[in-house]
Amino acid sequence: MAKVTLQSIADRVGVSRMTVSNAFSRPDQLSAELRERILAAADELGYVGPDPSARALARGRTGSVGLLINGSLSEAFEDAVSAAFLAAVSDELAGRGMALTVMPSSATQSFVPARDVAVDGVLVYICDPTAPDIGWLERRKLPMVVVDHNLSEGTASVNVDDRGGARLAAEHVLDLGHRRIGIVTLETDPEMLNYPARERMLGWHDALDPAGIEPVVVTTPYHPSTAAFDSARALLDRPDRPTAVLCFSDAFAFATIRAAESLGLQVPADVSVVGFDDSTPAANSRPPLTTVRQNVAGKGRAAVATIAAVMDGAQPDPVMLPTELVVRESTAAPVR
Amino acid sequence: MAKVTLQSIADRVGVSRMTVSNAFSRPDQLSAELRERILAAADELGYVGPDPSARALARGRTGSVGLLINGSLSEAFEDAVSAAFLAAVSDELAGRGMALTVMPSSATQSFVPARDVAVDGVLVYICDPTAPDIGWLERRKLPMVVVDHNLSEGTASVNVDDRGGARLAAEHVLDLGHRRIGIVTLETDPEMLNYPARERMLGWHDALDPAGIEPVVVTTPYHPSTAAFDSARALLDRPDRPTAVLCFSDAFAFATIRAAESLGLQVPADVSVVGFDDSTPAANSRPPLTTVRQNVAGKGRAAVATIAAVMDGAQPDPVMLPTELVVRESTAAPVR
DNA sequence: CGTGGACTCTTGACCGGTACAGTAGTCCAC
DNA sequence: GTGGACTACTGTACCGGTCAAGAGTCCACG
Numbered sequence: 001m002a003k004v005t006l007q008s009i010a011d012r013v014g015v016s017r018m019t020v021s022n023a024f025s026r027p028d029q030l031s032a033e034l035r036e037r038i039l040a041a042a043d044e045l046g047y048v049g050p051d052p053s054a055r056a057l058a059r060g061r062t063g064s065v066g067l068l069i070n071g072s073l074s075e076a077f078e079d080a081v082s083a084a085f086l087a088a089v090s091d092e093l094a095g096r097g098m099a100l101t102v103m104p105s106s107a108t109q110s111f112v113p114a115r116d117v118a119v120d121g122v123l124v125y126i127c128d129p130t131a132p133d134i135g136w137l138e139r140r141k142l143p144m145v146v147v148d149h150n151l152s153e154g155t156a157s158v159n160v161d162d163r164g165g166a167r168l169a170a171e172h173v174l175d176l177g178h179r180r181i182g183i184v185t186l187e188t189d190p191e192m193l194n195y196p197a198r199e200r201m202l203g204w205h206d207a208l209d210p211a212g213i214e215p216v217v218v219t220t221p222y223h224p225s226t227a228a229f230d231s232a233r234a235l236l237d238r239p240d241r242p243t244a245v246l247c248f249s250d251a252f253a254f255a256t257i258r259a260a261e262s263l264g265l266q267v268p269a270d271v272s273v274v275g276f277d278d279s280t281p282a283a284n285s286r287p288p289l290t291t292v293r294q295n296v297a298g299k300g301r302a303a304v305a306t307i308a309a310v311m312d313g314a315q316p317d318p319v320m321l322p323t324e325l326v327v328r329e330s331t332a333a334p335v336r
Numbered sequence: 337m338a339k340v341t342l343q344s345i346a347d348r349v350g351v352s353r354m355t356v357s358n359a360f361s362r363p364d365q366l367s368a369e370l371r372e373r374i375l376a377a378a379d380e381l382g383y384v385g386p387d388p389s390a391r392a393l394a395r396g397r398t399g400s401v402g403l404l405i406n407g408s409l410s411e412a413f414e415d416a417v418s419a420a421f422l423a424a425v426s427d428e429l430a431g432r433g434m435a436l437t438v439m440p441s442s443a444t445q446s447f448v449p450a451r452d453v454a455v456d457g458v459l460v461y462i463c464d465p466t467a468p469d470i471g472w473l474e475r476r477k478l479p480m481v482v483v484d485h486n487l488s489e490g491t492a493s494v495n496v497d498d499r500g501g502a503r504l505a506a507e508h509v510l511d512l513g514h515r516r517i518g519i520v521t522l523e524t525d526p527e528m529l530n531y532p533a534r535e536r537m538l539g540w541h542d543a544l545d546p547a548g549i550e551p552v553v554v555t556t557p558y559h560p561s562t563a564a565f566d567s568a569r570a571l572l573d574r575p576d577r578p579t580a581v582l583c584f585s586d587a588f589a590f591a592t593i594r595a596a597e598s599l600g601l602q603v604p605a606d607v608s609v610v611g612f613d614d615s616t617p618a619a620n621s622r623p624p625l626t627t628v629r630q631n632v633a634g635k636g637r638a639a640v641a642t643i644a645a646v647m648d649g650a651q652p653d654p655v656m657l658p659t660e661l662v663v664r665e666s667t668a669a670p671v672r
Numbered sequence: 673c674g675t676g677g678a679c680t681c682t683t684g685a686c687c688g689g690t691a692c693a694g695t696a697g698t699c700c701a702c
Numbered sequence: 703g704t705g706g707a708c709t710a711c712t713g714t715a716c717c718g719g720t721c722a723a724g725a726g727t728c729c730a731c732g
Contacts, residue, residue: 005688016712021690030710048475052454053398054688056389057717064437064453073430077423078616080414087413094409094440097447101400101437104430111433117400118388118454139384226620258620280414284561286594341718352682357720366680390718393687 004047012041024050056118065098065307066119066142070105070131075222081249081277081296082126085147088300089123096308105133112136121307123147143310147303149195150318156310158303158319162196165292165323166203166246169274172290172325173244174211176333178272181208182235182242184228184252187219197248200276204246216242220252228255229262236263236271243271243334250275250282250291257285257330268332278326288328295321340383348377360386392454401434401643402455402478406441406467411558417585417613417632418462421483424636425459432644441469448472457643459483479646483639485531486654492646494639494655498532501628501659502539502582505610508626508661509580510547512669514608517544518571518578520564520588523555533584536612540582552578556588564591565598572599572607579607579670586611586618586627593621593666604668614662624664631657 002008010017015038022029023038030038056062067089069076076082090100103113103122114122114133121143124134129151137144146157173181183204188194208215216238220231232255235242247253253275257267265271267287275282278293302319309316338344346353351374358365359374366374392398403425405412412418426436439449439458450458450469457479460470465487473480482493509517519540524530544551552574556567568591571578583589589611593603601607603623611618614629638655645652 003688007688017688018690018713019711021688022711025690034710046475048472049451050690051393051688052452053389053392053396054717055690056454057387057393057719058688058690060389060690060717062389062454063447073426074420074423077413077419077426078416080416083413083419084410087410090409090413090438090440094449095444097444099402099437099439099449099453101435102426103435104426108431108433111399113430113435115385116388117435118392118398136384139382225616229620258622280561284565339718343718353718354683354720355681357718358681361720370680386720387718390687391720393689394718394720396687396720 004042004045006050009038009042009045009047012045013038021050061120062118063098064101064119065093065304066101066103066113066117066122068103068105068114068122068124068127068133068137070127070133072222073102073104076126079222079251080279080281084279084296085125085300085303088297089304092301092304096304103133105131115140121145121311123303123307124149124151143307145303145307145310147299156306156316156318158299158306158321160196160294160299160321161323162199162294163203163206165276165294165325166200167206168203168323168325169246169276169292170204170207172327173246173272173274173331174207174213176244176272176331178242178244178334179213180240180242180244181213181215182245183215183217183247184232184235184245184256185217185219185248187221200248215246216240225251225255228252229259232256232259233262236260236265241271244331245271245273247273247275250277250279250289253289253291253330254281254285257287257289268330269335272331272334274331282326283328287330290328290331291326293324293326340378340381342386345374345378345381345383348381349374357386397456398454399434400437400455401429401640402437402439402449402453402458404439404441404450404458404460404463404469404473406463406469408558409438409440412462415558415587416615416617420615420632421461421636421639424633425640428637428640432640439469441467451476457481457647459639459643460485460487479643481639481643481646483635492642492652492654494635494642494657496532496630496635496657497659498535498630499539499542501612501630501661502536503542504539504659504661505582505612505628506540506543508663509582509608509610509667510543510549512580512608512667514578514580514670515549516576516578516580517549517551518581519551519553519583520568520571520581520592521553521555521584523557536584551582552576561587561591564588565595568592568595569598572596572601577607580667581607581609583609583611586613586615586625589625589627589666590617590621593623593625604666605671608667608670610667618662619664621666623666626664626667627662629660629662 006017006020010020020038023035093100106112114136122137124146146155186197188197218231218235220228245256253273256273260267260271267273275289275291278291282289282291306316342353342356346356356374359371429436442448450472458473460482482491522533524533554567554571556564581592589609592609596603596607603609611625611627614627618625618627642652
């Protein structure tokens with residue numbers, strides 16, 4: 001049984017191949033009656049629909065958007081916040097009739113997703129800005145939107161007001177009267193330059209510097225929540241223990257709370273803890289977490305809207321989504 | 337500036353288009369010297385590499401594998417266990433030179449990923465087996481592997497011994513001497529037929545039935561960990577409160593432990609709790625969770641290996657990965 | 673010296689569609 | 703009864719590659 005193509009259906013029905021194509025792709029171009037006959041014939045021959053690859057070549061677009069992630073995929077998927085982002089992106093794309101293709105950083109020499117995978121546009125998500133993959137995307141002149149980073153002037157971007165949010169967090173603990181303040185943040189390669197980590201640090205300092213306060217900073221590699229726990233514990237075990245800890249993320253905040261408890265400290269009585277993200281567990285944890293809310297799903301939707309605009313030839317302005325302090329019960333005034 | 341294709345490079349260098357193609361795709365087919373000249377010319381003209389869409393059409397394969405998820409994407413991404421699976425799949429695919437394309441269930445009539453997205457094979461992951469999408473995949477005759485489900489005879493599959501694991505969990509609490517046993521599991525549409533939920537239920541009964549024990553079962557919809565909390569709390573608030581609770585997942589187990597604590601019950605002193613999955617937090621929670629381990633990353637790798645085999649024309653046997661009981665501190669003998 | 677094989681490169685067909693510019697025919701208004 | 707607009711199809715030219723087979727050239731070996 002030869003492969004069924006538009007031509008075989010055309011021959012069967014006695015029309016031109018183009019008409020069959022229209023029956024599938026542009027129903028308004030032919031009479032309903034003929035369309036019915038064509039679809040019936042197609043069904044009978046076991047034709048599924050226009051071949052996606054051929055269509056992609058002819059149309060010049062593939063119907064899927066890439067997500068460039070350079071760095072650990074596990075990190076991207078297993079972190080609740082970025083997972084929520086991915087989910088929102090994928091959902092929003094689906095609503096616009098597009099699929100999402102994950103493009104990890106080149107594992108091998110011979111296969112480089114950023115160069116070799118067919119997509120109509122790319123969201124650059126958790127990426128070292130110096131990655132060669134980004135160079136490939138640029139050379140391909142693919143529409144591109146950078147998320148949670150600020151690559152270069154011309155590139156469209158979607159960001160969250162990390163700096164402003166961090167500032168609010170720091171101001172909050174200052175207002176409560178804290179003076180010994182610790183920070184638990186991400187350990188980043190100097191070159192990797194995690195943008196949110198940098199921005200949040202700036203934001204904390206925006207509030208602390210004018211108050212003349214020098215925070216005690218500990219950093220911890222991303223994944224092992226055990227590492228975050230250890231770092232936080234070390235921080236809280238110092239003789240000049242901070243009375244408030246600002247954390248890079250809710251996950252780090254939870255680790256910090258566990259570390260505090262392991263030292264027999266009460267949160268917030270002995271130490272206040274502030275997270276970042278307002279992830280799902282934040283509201284239900286014990287104590288409910290004071291944190292900085294970012295709208296992750298909104299970020300996903302904005303990213304899709306922006307890449308769609310770029311693919312349409314627009315040059316959208318950079319998007320900056322707001323953050324908001326959510327005061328719950330993990331922060332309180334320090335004991336005298 | 338006209339678009340740069342193989343032909344323009346060929347003209348520039350004075351060779352045939354095919355030779356240029358070989359320079360990129362089959363370096364062993366031409367002399368190193370000529371290849372250098374071709375690559376140099378390509379670079380000069382700003383050629384990035386063979387167009388992925390055209391290559392996909394000509395070669396008959398796209399270099400990406402689809403992941404069919406029907407049901408909420410948020411659920412898939414935000415659940416730690418399935419996120420780990422996705423990460424493993426994506427990693428493993430990348431190692432084999434393939435990308436991962438997420439194919440959500442048809443949101444619109446006009447765009448059906450399962451029908452319209454170009455992929456070489458599909459992993460069917462969290463799916464209603466009656467979904468029309470699966471019908472499309474079959475009609476396209478796409479290589480297909482079903483994960484965590486048992487679709488039909490001919491289809492390759494990768495599963496985990498959910499039933500055996502659940503049985504071990506139930507036997508464990510029986511061995512400890514429990515007789516009033518509760519179950520907190522997933523609420524599934526009768527039609528949606530969540531396979532792991534069904535299998536685990538069978539497994540629990542495999543152990544409980546012979547012991548003549550009728551468990552008290554509560555079900556809860558997937559996502560809202562609040563809902564799981566409420567269900568567990570209702571279960572533990574009964575006059576004939578169970579002394580041991582078997583849970584569908586670690587996430588449900590944590591909700592159950594929180595519910596117990598909210599009722600002033602100690603785990604495991606007053607109530608034993610068993611999870612399922614052995615997700616990352618299980619070992620570090622308080623108390624450390626007794627649970628059934630499945631190797632999620634291994635499942636991802638197995639899924640990729642299996643789809644690769646099917647794409648190569650093989651008919652691999654169904655894969656069944658083992659599960660293992662991990663006894664930690666959330667279970668103990670019941671108090672008399 | 674003839675033959676065969678390895679190494680290079682070329683030729684022509686094909687992958688399965690879509691875009692765009694026609695070309696008939698039909699219907700209606702003036 | 704003629705011009706114009708509209709509908710319904712068709713013809714042709716791509717889209718940008720890869721495959722398989724063939725054709726020179728050069729060298730080794732019998």
